[in-house]
Amino acid sequence: MTVLLSVEDIEVRYGAIKALKGVSFEVNEGEVVALLGANGAGKTTTQKTVSGMMRPSLGQIVYDGYRIDGIPPHELITLGICHVPEGRRVFPRMTVNENLEMGAFRFKRPDAAVFEHVLELFPRLRERIKQPAGTLSGGEQQMLAIGRALMGKPRLLLLDEPSMGLAPLIVKQIFDIVRGINSEGVTVLLVEQNASQALALADRGYVLETGEIVLTGTGAELLADDRVRAAYLGEEIAS
């Protein structure tokens, strides 16, 4: 198994605030890796740093053998790093169709096969193809955001809390689709609050706490871990 992404001891600051204090983790080619953590732990910051929206003040990020920290997002996307930012962020006044086309901005023209594939993954988008994205429901917008990222033909897909604010049934649908995308060979770095679903899906997971990795293991291990259960699944610690 080859390492696709390796984050090495990065420190990220917002002015004086240190959001990440030396975070290291690895993502292997073809894996789903989950980043868990409480609010404000630094999950979003980690993803933004990987996708190039922020630059680390210390440490380095290596992707596919190249050092990528400090490279802006519009260049990273050409390497196949596609980011679905937190809170969906579709283009509300553009139609679903236009949103998907924007996802393929890095290409001269959108790939029709990929477009068709996205609409197969998300049939609801096909029904609403000419509707402004702002009129979609929350779940549909999340699907659109993921579909838009897929239009960029990702090799590494960064998903930031895809389950945020969605009903359990939809969360399950979306996670199923993520699994499908992964099985097609796309590596996924998933940020989640919804630990049980995320860990059920993930090959491995990392737990962040105030800017540091405190726990790591396979999905199953973490799911069985008392601390995780206590903190994220709201269970009483037995002992």
Added chain:
Amino acid sequence: MSAPKRTNPRTESLKRLVSCLLASLVVALMWGPQEGSFGNFWFGITQSIFKPRVLVFLALGVVLFLVISFWPKVVPYLTRPGVGPLVSGGVTVLAAQTLMHWGDGIGDSKFGTVATAVSNTPGIAPLTKAFFGWLCWVMLAVIFVLAALAIVRGIKVLAWVAAGLSLVAAVIAYVAHHSVVTYAHLLDHSLGVYVEIIGYLVIITAAVVTALSSAEMAEGRVAVNRVLGWRPGLPLVVLGLVVGLLAFASATWFSPQNFNATMSDTHERFRGTGLAPLAVQYLIWLGWTLFAVTTLVGAAAAYLRNRVLGWVAAAGGAISVVLTLITIYDFSKLAGQLHVDSATGPWQNLGAGGWMACGAFFLIGAGGFIAATAHGSVREALARAADSDVVASGRAASTQFLSAPGAMRSGIMLAIAVALFYPPTATGFWQSVLVSEIGIYVLLAIGLNVVVGWAGLLDLGFIAFYAIGSYTTAYLVGSLPIKPPSWLHMSPLLAIPFAVAICLLAGLALGAPTLRLRGDYLAIVTLGFGEIIRIVAVNADGVTNGSRGPDTQVPHPVIHLGPIHITWGLNQLQYWYLLLVFVVIVLLAFRRLENSRIGRAWAAIREDEVAAQATGINTFQIKLLAFAIGASTSGLAGVFFASQVGFFNPDNFVLNNSILVVAYVVFGGMGSLPGAMAGAALLTWLPEFLKDQVPAADRQMWIGAVVLAMMIFRPGGLLPARRRAIELRGFDGAGSQPRAVPASEGM
């Protein structure tokens, strides 16, 4: 939680009544003199309020109150087919009979003045007397009431009657005006009668729409679109027919000092003077024949939807325009050589006739062109449009303005015809307004629209680039204290690429450090930049000659290209056409840009910058590009300005102008090219128009009122861009489509 406050309907309507009456008092104040003196501070107010005229305004207030109170009852009628055209037609006629000029040379030449003059003139035709005395008002009232009744009650016969009466009214108005002009031997440039005729034509449309409407076309716009789209191209041909008839039968073709000659008179006048045979034949029969043939072919092409005929009509129209131009050139040139009644030479002393004929031929040709290029039947096109847009906007596309097949292009063609052939018939004053106010600001607004409308960056220092363009030109032509090296000394038109390049660099230089700022900060920084440029221009005496501006005149443009020699002088028309070329080039380029990758990237950044970044847009670079493109357009306008006025100074580049351009773009509809142009044109035209209508001191107030009304009733601007329209209407407005989803899907 406190219980919601219960409102008593009676106090509610009392409040409303009081507001309406107060509003009417405000309007009364606005209409009155805005004056006062130390002796009588209250002069303006007493004149406005304590005079019987205030009763009229209070009555208007009551009407307003009634309208608002019974609005829910009125609304269902408002969407009936024909209401829109009826109201706009009525208002147009009313405006023609109150505000417009009806005969240049009679006092202030407004309708009222002309009417008084007519009533004091004995031997004038009784019909004319009646028209100016009472008939015009009675006709308008009767027609309006009849048409309104027809619409409200759905009586088709009445609608046809109203249409017929409107036609009669238009003819009477025309005859009456004509008899005044011929009786008084006026050199007439007034437009009142034409506006009145247009108003009646609009009312006729309303009536016809009403008469033809069926349940299928329950909404007004659908019906209007159906009528306009019935045969694409036909409306233009009909319009061309009307204009052409006026041109050939009665308009003035040649008007030196002391007489007005129609086309046949012109022929008489030039008989035996050695006028070129082509022009002679044109004046005798060729003009009429061309007109008849192109009209017939154009109408047939539109009616039969025949491509070949359409192209024939288009070619015929084009050839006829050229022949008409040759004819009027020939006889005006000859008149200058022979000093006919102190005529001054080529293109001078022409009446409106020749230009109207050109316009008519152009419209007919354009109608043929549209007929030749329109695809499919109306029903199909409407279905297609509805299919593609109904979900997107939540309203059937067929209800959108000018969505009928060919309607948009007909509108564009009409605009081109007006832009080409109206200015030569305008007075010198309006020609200079067209060039140095309307034209230049349209160009500036198109440029700023890229920055404000498309990229969403508020730039309050836009005029600085205009200044840089002007000063660069002045430098390159050697009008500044510092002289360019001799190899760089050039004529103004050659300066264009340099000025544009320098403005582009200036745009980059300002943008690069500041575009990382957001919203308000960017606005403040650009505002500062604008002022810095102006202050540098004032103070860098050795370079810019300070507040006096360039010390020698910036020469007018010249073109020497092989056999082509064009020298621009003091004739504003020449500048108008030069400006038109600039505007068209910029427009074509920007239209491509709007639909390009870059255009889409701007739209994405405007909507959500983070998401735009996430989809791989280099947001900084793309914003910088918008800034630079806007700046270089402004620079182009600067070159034009400098070489047109010759002398300018830093006062031409004050902050106020920057703000005005922003206002034009917002007023017209941010992000929409036609909107920006219409906004700039309307708001630069309005102050000049108001010069005649209201005291000078009141002008700004009226403009403010117009802008305010616009922002209340059409917050998206005159012609909003599609996306912006959705934004402002909100998604709820868009979502009239039910989006209920079965519970099992639960999304």
